Amino acid sequence: MLEGIASRFTVSWGWxxxxxxLVAGGASALAMPPYDLFxxxxxxxxVLVWLIDGTVATARTGRLGAVLAAAGVGWCFGFGYFLAGLWWIGRAFLVDADVFGWMMPFAxxxxxxxxxxxxxxxxxxARLLWREGPRRIFAFALGLALADIARGHVLTGFPWNLFGYALAVTPAMMQAASLIGVYGLTVLAGFVFASPAALVGSGGRLARAGLPVAALAILAGLAGFGTWRLARADVAMVDxxxxxxxxxxxxxxRKWLPEHRNEIFADYLALSDVATSxxxxxxxDIDILIWPESALPxxxxxxxxxxxxxxxxxxxxxxxxxxxxxxxxDxxxxxxxxxxxxxxxxxxAGTIVDAYDKVRLVPFGEFLPFAELLESIGLEPLTRVAGGFTAGAVARTMQAGPAPRFVPLVCYEAIFPGAVVPPGERPGWIxxxxxxxxxxxxxxxxxxxxQARIRAVEEGLPLVxxxxxxxxxxxxxxxxxxRRLDLGVRGxxxxxxxxPLPPTICSVWGNIFVISGLAAFALFAFMPFPRKQGFAIPVE
Structure with missing residues (x-):
């Protein structure tokens, strides 16, 4: 039965x-919050593995044709995934719909x-490394992990909804991030979730069944480690x-409408002094009062x-x-x-004693790439700041009253694994x-x-x-x-x-696992497995 299903995907063609x-990619977004259907x-x-199985070289197209076809499949999957997972970004274009609403479909x-x-x-x-049987799962996992890692670093980087977050949907499962970080989980995710595809194809029965069994063992190991770690967790509070x-x-x-300016300021002052118990x-009775990003208009x-x-x-x-x-x-x-x-x-006394300037700005939201060109055709950032915001010079820690030193992160600065804590003395919180x-x-x-919760686990630091x-x-x-306040709740x-905890393995050695995992997958992609004829998958 499974071979018949796989065959239908493998022999599909064209549109x-x-x-x-596209549909498989869109469905994959359900693995991310708030659904967490990993x-x-x-x-x-x-399904993606079987589709790539069908991207075969022909006498006319050669190996390049197979690679380009696999790239096309990957693009369609990725487009579906990011469209379904990031559609909500279009909501920002409706805040000032008269100016930006027309851009929403394009963005x-x-x-x-x-x-x-x-x-x-x-x-x-992955298609360049593709081999028969179970080995192709390692090629797939390697290609998928490198794609996510590159996405988090190229240009300004945008490591949003990395596939590794699908392995961190519960407090127990997310504890592995203290060892290997979300990039390490991403390396594992491609292998774990693609492993059922190994049941179809050439190779011995033991080798084909071994990969799904190994994947289940990894899941059990992640859950078991997390359960053990949380059972020993005893978090003290700063005295x-x-x-x-x-x-x-x-x-x-309504935030930036002039007629609401005084009302908003008064609301901040009132909430700051409200009695709660x-x-x-x-x-x-408060030592540190915290207001959110761009609090006042x-x-x-x-x-x-x-x-x-x-x-x-x-x-x-x-x-x-x-x-x-x-x-x-200036x-x-x-x-x-x-x-x-x-x-x-x-x-x-109302004196500004320290200021941190956001280092990682949101493209098109806080600044325009190629500003002179885009401004010349009438475009502007969503914040409508002439010239855009200026990026801060360097990430650093700050001191506020009697609290331990902390790492300041503005908005999406919290999504960058391994880049939230600057070098130097370790802070007490984020x-x-x-x-x-x-x-x-x-x-x-x-x-x-x-993503912010995973940064806390990776670094072993509390996050406010x-x-x-x-x-x-x-x-x-x-x-x-x-403690938390849900979406849309005033309070x-x-x-x-x-x-904080002592420095985690991830915060000190996290990249070692990622590099080792990628190298191991590259090695396994070429490792010979016991051969036994099974369902025939078209290969070169």
Whole structure:
């Protein structure tokens, strides 16, 4: 039966092959948050393997034809995956629909089309290494992993919805990220989920069955290690330190309208001082007050009364850490100034004592690549900032009041594995401020949250997340959410700060596993397996 199913995919051709790959890729997005239906990859990855089995060399096209056909299959799969997994980005173009609404269909299609080029390249590489029988599973896993790793690094990098996240859907399963990181999980994911395809094809029965058995053993090992690690987890809190995270749930469409400016500022001040329990009667019981990314709809430099109002709010013991836009005059640029997306530390006197400027900016959201060309035809970033934001010089840690030093991350800076903690003295925690209000009640904020949780596990550091519309959370170094406010909920989180763990294996040696895993798959792709004739798959 399985051989008959595989044969139908293998012999598909032309638009049918492309459509099958597109649908399989789209279905694979269900493995990502908020659905987390990761078993679906046990169906879609074998389909992709069988489609590539059918990309055979002919006398007319030769081997190059087979490689190009595999690339085409990979592109269709990738396009379906990224379209289904990232459609919510189009929601941002509707915030200011009169200006950007016309661009939404193009943006929703263009980003998946570009990202799918990585999947195409990965499948082309896999086809170059393709061999009969179980060996092709290793070639497939190698190509898929290299595609995801390249996607996370080429140009500005966009490691969103890496396939490794499908192996980190529960607190127990995500613990393996402390050993090998999400890139290591990505190396395993291609092998694990494609392994059923080995049941069809040439090779001895033991070799063909061995790969799915090995995949199940890997899954059991991930779950078992995570269960064991969590059973031993005992997270202490930093003594005498109280945090308050403010989540105002302000709709992005009204945030920057001038008539709402004073109302929004007043709402922040009111939420910051609200009583939540007999033990926390207001801001007088808080040490660190945290506001989300670009919290206020103005610049401190343009509103001289704002900092004194904040000083009037803050008791002597309390420090504010807030996402905020920051301006610097610079006559060398056409607009005469540079604008930064920043995190500011403000003391009880209303003095800005430290500022971190976001290093990794969002293309087309915060700046325009090839700005002169695109601006000449009338395009502008979604934030409508003339000239775009300026990137900060360097990632670094910050100090806020009595809290341990922390790593500041603005928005999607939290999605880059192995790049969130700068070299030098290890911080005590990670702060991620974000504004996911651009994307409304869609899958985007849930995907963003999952990636932030995995950064906490990889680094062994607690992560505090302040989001305008949610999901705000206090996450311990095991990736568990100690407290959270759901999407669209207005309120505050009062919490202690979890203590960090010792440096994890991933934070010190994570890349070693990734490189070793890739090398092993390349070796296994050429390793001879016991041969026994089975279902015939067209090969060169």
């Amino acid at each position: 049918r092959r492309a459509l099958i790959a 078993p679906i990859l046990f169906l879609t990855f074998p 929703v299609a263009a980003l998946p089309a570009g990202l799918a080029l990585f999947t195409a390249a990965g499948m082309a590489l 005498g330190l109280r945090l308050r995270i403010v989540q105002p749930a302000i709709e992005q469409s 007999p033990d926390t009667m207001g801001i007088a 103005f610049l401190f430099e343009m509103e001289p009364a704002a900092l004194p109002a904040i000083a009037a709010l803050l008791p002597d013991r309390t420090t504010l850490v807030t996402g905020m836009q920051r301006i610097e005059r 006559p060398s640029v056409p607009q005469g100034y540079r604008l930064y997306n920043s995190i500011l530390v403000v003391d009880h 702060l991620n401020v974000t504004n996911d209000g651009w994307f409304g009640n869609t899958a985007g904020p849930w995907q963003h949250l999952r 997340r302040a989001a305008n519309t949610g999901i705000s959370a206090v996450i311990d170094p095991y990736g568990r959410m100690q 505050v989180i009062d919490s202690a700060l979890p203590r």
